[in-house]
Amino acid sequence: MGQIISGSFSRGLLLKLSNDFNVEDLRIGKFVVIEGEKTKYFSMVTDILLETNNPKFLNHIPSPEDSFIKDVLKGSAVYSLIQLTPYLMVDLKDKIAEDSVSRVKTVPPHFSSVYEAQEDDIEQIFGKEEKLNKNFYIGYPPEMEIPLCINLDKFVQRSNAVFGKSGTGKSFLSRVLLSGILKKDAASVLVFDMHNEYGWQGTSEDNKSIKGLRQLFGDKIEVFTLDPENKSYTFKDAVDLTISYNQVEIEDLELLRGELGLSEAALDHARMIQRSFEKDWFSKICNMTLGEIEEFCAQNGANIGSILALQRKLNTLVDSVKYLKPVTSYDGIKKILNFLTSGKSVVLQFGRLNNLKSYILASNIITRRIHAEYVNLTEQYLLDTTKFQEPKKLVITIEEAHKFLSPQVAKFSTFGTIARELRKYNVTLLIIDQRPSGIDSEVLSQIGTRATLLLNDENDINAVFVGESGGNNLKTILSQLNPKQEVLMFGYAMPMPIVVRSRRYDSEFYKEMNKEEKLTKEEIIRRGELAAAEL
Numbered sequence: 001m002g003q004i005i006s007g008s009f010s011r012g013l014l015l016k017l018s019n020d021f022n023v024e025d026l027r028i029g030k031f032v033v034i035e036g037e038k039t040k041y042f043s044m045v046t047d048i049l050l051e052t053n054n055p056k057f058l059n060h061i062p063s064p065e066d067s068f069i070k071d072v073l074k075g076s077a078v079y080s081l082i083q084l085t086p087y088l089m090v091d092l093k094d095k096i097a098e099d100s101v102s103r104v105k106t107v108p109p110h111f112s113s114v115y116e117a118q119e120d121d122i123e124q125i126f127g128k129e130e131k132l133n134k135n136f137y138i139g140y141p142p143e144m145e146i147p148l149c150i151n152l153d154k155f156v157q158r159s160n161a162v163f164g165k166s167g168t169g170k171s172f173l174s175r176v177l178l179s180g181i182l183k184k185d186a187a188s189v190l191v192f193d194m195h196n197e198y199g200w201q202g203t204s205e206d207n208k209s210i211k212g213l214r215q216l217f218g219d220k221i222e223v224f225t226l227d228p229e230n231k232s233y234t235f236k237d238a239v240d241l242t243i244s245y246n247q248v249e250i251e252d253l254e255l256l257r258g259e260l261g262l263s264e265a266a267l268d269h270a271r272m273i274q275r276s277f278e279k280d281w282f283s284k285i286c287n288m289t290l291g292e293i294e295e296f297c298a299q300n301g302a303n304i305g306s307i308l309a310l311q312r313k314l315n316t317l318v319d320s321v322k323y324l325k326p327v328t329s330y331d332g333i334k335k336i337l338n339f340l341t342s343g344k345s346v347v348l349q350f351g352r353l354n355n356l357k358s359y360i361l362a363s364n365i366i367t368r369r370i371h372a373e374y375v376n377l378t379e380q381y382l383l384d385t386t387k388f389q390e391p392k393k394l395v396i397t398i399e400e401a402h403k404f405l406s407p408q409v410a411k412f413s414t415f416g417t418i419a420r421e422l423r424k425y426n427v428t429l430l431i432i433d434q435r436p437s438g439i440d441s442e443v444l445s446q447i448g449t450r451a452t453l454l455l456n457d458e459n460d461i462n463a464v465f466v467g468e469s470g471g472n473n474l475k476t477i478l479s480q481l482n483p484k485q486e487v488l489m490f491g492y493a494m495p496m497p498i499v500v501r502s503r504r505y506d507s508e509f510y511k512e513m514n515k516e517e518k519l520t521k522e523e524i525i526r527r528g529e530l531a532a533a534e535l
């Protein structure tokens with residue numbers, strides 16, 4: 001492509017493009033390699049400049065038809081400069097070993113050549129999918145047909161995010177990532193499937209039907225529904241789930257504050273009633289008669305008007321959120337827990353109850369209990385690693401994540417806790433959101449790997465890079481992504497930032513997921529040896 005002519009470690013390098021390389025064939029975000037004398041530098045194109053070495057030439061601009069003059073000037077008087085940001089370096093002699101790659105600590109000498117990344121460069125950095133490893137291919141670098149992998153073992157160790165404005169492919173990309181996790185058995189997943197698109201059949205924008213995880217992975221996945229009366233929207237054999245009043249806690253009302261229009265006074269009154277009636281507080285508020293309210297107020301110095309208003313609002317909530325029942329015939333959340341701890345995965349579909357109130361309430365109640373159980377299981381295991389098993393990693397997937405992780409609620413919500421405590425208890429989040437700026441910045445800075453599709457709003461773009469050094473170059477790249485299926489990925493599981501054209505989630509993909517992994521005899525022996533070595 002050309003040679004390095006100047007630059008600095010802190011600001012990046014400048015490549016002078018050779019005359020026979022057309023600048024229009026280059027786009028920002030491209031993955032290129034600089035070959036120094038001893039070291040290769042893996043870099044990204046972060047800016048493109050048109051330059052002239054003598055401004056006088058611009059006094060006589062050649063007319064558009066005058067290709068002869070233009071050709072003469074090109075390469076002598078005018079030229080293109082490409083700004084490159086190097087991320088990783090590797091010794092030229094170490095050809096293969098993945099762990100010989102390190103962060104850049106120096107710059108290549110003058111006149112080092114630059115070329116477009118090749119298949120073995122991509123594999124050296126991002127790895128290759130093999131039966132025995134947890135690499136999963138998620139797409140291609142732009143303008144290349146070489147599969148690009150993500151290391152799912154690393155991916156599930158932290159909470160991760162998929163961002164992008166509506167219609168850019170968040171749900172599709174999330175399905176690809178979740179399929180990878182299931183196929184490679186990197187973790188169990190629990191998906192709060194607000195729009196009924198992960199569990200069973202979903203539809204694309206052009207109304208084609210899209211398979212859900214249950215169709216791809218069979219009984220590795222259990223599907224639950226909160227809306228059993230509308231099974232045409234969900235998986236028809238989904239297990240019905242109801243939630244009893246005594247599972248609701250004040251924390252849930254705090255999350256729903258905006259949705260229900262609760263004032264601070266209303267919440268204070270709810271807390272007051274909870275102190276008196278403990279586990280039964282919710283059903284108590286819903287059912288108190290006027291006489292009981294008067295008596296309660298007289299004894300506790302509460303305000304009748306506030307309690308009546310609270311009662312009205314909670315009764316409206318109960319009417320609209322049909323899965324909430326005074327008592328339930330069986331403990332459905334326990335059943336979900338059992339599936340998860342036995343290594344299966346669960347998708348919870350909302351059917352037609354897919355409004356925000358309903359989504360926030362159920363997701364929060366269930367996650368609270370599951371998290372508490374994983375904390376128990378992990379602590380038990382840490383106390384006696386010979387007697388107990390470490391719980392299998394769990395990835396909890398939520399859409400509209402800013403509702404659970406806004407600065408107002410992230411401090412106390414279970415989702416905020418999970419994001420902050422990293423992988424301590426083997427539970428992490430996959431958050432899917434179109435408005436990252438609505439998420440608390442402390443939570444944002446804890447996100448391990450970020451996959452971001454196109455975003456336009458400046459606040460959202462800034463939020464994506466909270467806690468990431470050197471985000472400025474990447475911001476331009478993010479705002480220039482194609483509106484569909486193009487993702488900028490960076491963070492913990494990605495050795496360096498990269499633009500990815502996401503893998504298509506289509507019949508070809510379904511086939512690959514269904515393919516039985518037939519192991520050869522040698523592979524079985526090697527797996528056994530690896531397992532033995534781990535012990």
Ligand SMILES: Nc1ncnc2c1ncn2[C@@H]1O[C@H](COP(=O)(O)OP(=O)(O)O)[C@@H](O)[C@H]1O
Pocket residue numbers: 164165166167168169170171172173203204205206484485502503504505506
């Ligand atoms: N990886 C992909 N494979 C196939 N189609 C995709 C992919 N990504 C996006 N699309 C197309 O883009 C549309 C919007 O994607 P979707 O994931 O529903 O967006 P979002 O969840 O961000 O609103 C889909 O209906 C589909 O047609």
Ligand SMILES: [Mg+2]
Pocket residue numbers: 170171
């Ligand atoms: Mg979506």
